[in-house]
Every structure is written in C-alpha cells, then in structure tokens.
Amino acid sequence: MTNQPLPTLQSWVAVPKNSDFTIYNLPFGIFQSKRLSARVGIAIGDKIVDLSVLHEEGFFSELSQLPHDIFLRDALNDFIALGKPVTRRVREKVQELLVDENDSLKEHTCRGKAMVNRSEAQMLLPVKIGDYTDFYSSIEHATNVGTMFRDPSNALLPNWKHLPVGYHGRASSIIPSGTPIFRPKGQFKDANMDAPEFGPSRRLDFELEMAFIVGKSTKMGDSITTVQAEDHIFGMVLFNDWSARDIQAWEYVPLGPFLGKSFASSISPWVVTMEALEPFRAQGPEQDVPVLPYLACESSHSFDIHLEVYIQPEENKASKVCTSNFKHMYWNIAQQLAHHTVNGCNVNVGDMMASGTISGATPDSYGSMLELAWKGTKPISLEEGGERKFIEDGDTVIMKGYCKKEHIRVGFGEVSSKVLPAK
Template identity: 65%
Template structure:
C-alpha cells in the first residue's frame, strides 16, 4: 500500500466526517477564483490547495518538476510526466498535510494563500480530452439494453463475453459537472407511426459510470499490453453518459449510437 493511502493518516486541515476528500484521497483538478486564473489544485476537506503557490515557493523543490507545470488550463502536461511522477507529487502533498508535519502547517502566511475554501472556487474541466472510448462492460446493463432493443431471450450478442465492446464518443461535448445539458433533437419513430418524426427527445436518460484518465500518449500503430495498462492510468473520474433513448432506439441498428449519445457527457472535476 502507498503511504499516502494509509487509513491511519490524519490531516491538520479540518476534514468533516464523511467528506469525499480525506487525506487518503488528494485528487487533482483545475480551478479558478475571483482573483486567480485557471490553475491546478488538490482537494482536502472543504478546501482546495493551490499547487502553483506550493511549487513557486519551494515545497516541491526535490521533485524536479518543470517550471509552470501547474500554471495551466488543463492537467495534460502534468499527466504526461507519468504515473510515477504523479505519485511522487501526491505523496509530497500527503506529507505536507499530515497532522505531525509542521512544514506548511506552521507557515500561516502560506496557509492563508495556498488553502482556499471550496465555496470560493469554480471547478473547471480537469483535462483536455482529445478522444475517448465508451465501454459497455456491465453485464446487467448490456442485458437490459439488449432486451430493450432486441429479443430479451438473446439480449447479449455472442461477442459480448469475449471482447471489450465499446464505441468512440464525441470528445468535444464532454463537460464538467454542473454544466447545463441541452435536450437533444433527432428522429424518433413512434410505435404506431409508419415513418419517423423529428422532435426533442422525450426519453432523456443518464448513466453513472467511472472513466479512466490515461497519462501516456501512444504512437500510431503501437499498443499497450495488459501488463503495462495500469501504469498508464493516472486516475479516475465519475462519468455521466447522457443518452436519448427514443432517438437511440431508431438509430441503434446496425452501427450503434450516434446522435443519441453525442450531445453531452459530464465528468466530475476531480481526478
């Protein structure tokens, strides 16, 4: 187990009981405030820690990080340093936040600047998404959808249990939590109609999923083995794959979803 994941750790920063952000979490994200342009930060309790301030004031000097790595609109360049470097940064932040470490705790001036109440920040997209693949990996979900669109007795297609079924979604419509989603329009074929009609979706659905954020670029034609896959995953976010089920029913066969799933997907701001 990583030291930063130990359940015995306690922080000098107040963390309310039941918080999503105890010292064992320390997720990365991008935020801005009334006075700060978008920068990288981590969450602890009800506060966000400004990583630009920590970096510029020597708290990461032993990690040999590139200048300005946290002073960016997205975390992509930081992720590109690799999972090992990400763990080193996370471990260092964990050290600074531990209840028995006075390095940051005793520096009141630094604490007043670096620790920002969550109520004063606006969370932004944590990464620039060049591409994403949506997998169909829940047997129960696949069975339910297969029953909806096909014969319930043959809900799962023969290939489902042998390969990772998925499709490439529209990366440009991925937005951060809290962003309004516009109701999509498309072709729908009512049960008693001879032809489809164009109208707003009446069956807008959502799904709760987990998305993996990768940290390594691959060259065209290359591949990552299953043995090396984990080291190329930086972290996870929650993902909401919005779906227009009535539009999907009509367009689904034979090539799968198109307009029914390309109008918006939501991710949580913290990795």
C-alpha cells in the same frame, strides 16, 4: 487485492465527517476563482491546495523535472505527461505536508495563500480530452437491454463475452459538473408511427458510468497489455453519459450511437488517482467464457466503488433512484485499454474512456432510467410525490461515488447537471 494493514493518517486541515476528500484521497483538479486564474489544485476537506503556491515556495524543490509554471495550466495534461514517478511524488509530498505532525506548511507564511476555500472556486474540466471512447461492459446492463429490445433468451450478442464492446464518442461535448444541458432534438420513430418525426427527445436518460483518464501516450502500431494497462491510467472520474433513447433507437442501426449520445456527457471535476484507489481493489465478476490471451489478467483490476444516483426536480428534494457499484463490471479497465490498443490504435494523455452503464443484479441497482422504469412501463416514484419514466425538463441528475474500507474513505464528490428545455 491488498490485504496489508491500512495506515492511519490525521491531517491538520479540518476534514468534515464522511468527506470524500480525505488525506487518503488528494485528487487533482483544475480550478479558478474571482481572483485566481485557472490552475492545478488538490482537494482536502473543504479546501483546495493551490499547487502553484507550493511550487513557488520551494516545497517541490526535490523534483527538478517540474517546469516552473506546470501548475498554472488550465488542464492537467502536461503535468500527467511528466509520468507517474513525478505525479505520484507530488501527491505524496502534499500528503506529507498535510499530516498533523508536519509543521512546514501548517506554520508557513504562505499557508493562507496556498489554501483556497472550495466554496469560492469554480471547477473546470480537469483535462483536455482529445478522444473519448464509451464501453458497454456491465453484463447486467447489456442483458437488460438485450431482453427489452431483442430475444430475452439470447439477450447478449455472440461477441459480448469475448471482447469489451465499445464505440468512439464525442469529446467536444464532455462538460464539467454543474454545467446544465439542453434537451436534444432529433429524429425518432416508434413502432406505431408510419414515418419518423423530428423534435425534442421524449426519452432523455442518464447513464451511470465511470471513466478513466489515459496517463501515458503510445505510438501508432503499439499495443498495451493488461499488465501494462494501469501504468497508462492516471485516475478516474464519475461519468454521466446522457442518452436520448428515442433518437438512439431510430438511428443506431447499422453504425451505432450518434446524435442520441453526442449532445452531452457530464463528468466530476476531481480526478482520483489509481494510487488512492489501490486499497479498494475487489474481485470482479467471473468471466465464464475463456478470453483470448491478450485479454487475460493475472491480477484484479476491479474496484469497490459505491455509486448512487439522485433525481432532483425543480424546487423539490432529491430522490435516490439507484445504488450500484463499479465492481459489478464484467470487463475491467485493463481489458478495456488492452482491447482498445490491440489493433495498434494510439492513445494520448488526457483521452477518456468510459465504462458503459453500471448496473447491478437487483432492480434498485440499475444504472439508467431505461432499466429502472423498464422502458417506461414501470415508472419510479419520487420522495416528494410524482414519478418518472425518463428525465424531465428542470430535473437535476446527481451522481455520487466513494470507497470505504476500515477508517479510510476516498470519494469522487459528485457530478450533477440540470436539464433545460430544448433550444
């Protein structure tokens, strides 16, 4: 955790109050518009900086490692693969160009071409995701689920405090914010049913998560230590790991989640870099069971990221249903990556690893409807009337996340998806 004084920077770009995209953030994403093909941009206020224009005009001339078309790609993978010394310097250079006292871009003839209105842009998936892993790293969430479905006095399975539990998920159905999903279909069997039935899920749920994007590849047989881990992580996004609870409950024994998870996961489109998150390191929960040496951490890898979830029925106001924080995670990102690779599993640039549901200690901080409505026994009320046990057709689920310290705000924007009826 850093205790150094935080710098004060002012941009010549108008940044609305409480904007997630301040000059301290400058996240990377892939955007396109009616007149522009897919390309790499950086968000600032209500604008996107078109990095291909800056490169064309020579603003990155000191970085000879940058291919001429590196910012005209439809994914960040090739840029990320150049390594943190390069990606960090690009972000720093853009920050230098955007500060109020620097006139080089502000007064340049390319300014109008380089600054794109975010309202006119369509955001795409930021990376090509080769592989996706989902962890199960919130002790509050694991305890709640164990209490509901097993013995409350032994809610955690014997392995839970010894390793970050995870499973390999489905990368092909990860979608960017704004993309609607169809209610999934599958088998389910309640305790009062003699045989399984097939049909649309009756217990569709969100899961409030975050995910990190791998920034450096490894070879088979190699492992990443907790010390090395953040050098292999480019940045983070918000992640909604949609879940069909009834399908999942029937299918998961003995191999774990399958159809109940693989139909869709939604992510926020802007990747907030680890450099931007640096001022917000926080102390994570105490790990009260000693971990094996390969999972030990000498420094903090937790971050104080405020998280919120809203449910918006069709033609109604959105209701906030959850307020949580990423710092609640029992297993941190360094431990997750170290455990993932300790057996020699290779990872690639663009791989995505999600945290698992992020729940806090109080009922209003639970990160899923399964917990908020406690398996459907305690429906939650919405602001404009009505209640929810699970997510209904026509509902839009919106997740937001941001960090705030002194005068600095760094946010992720939002991830939202509307639920459509099953096909």
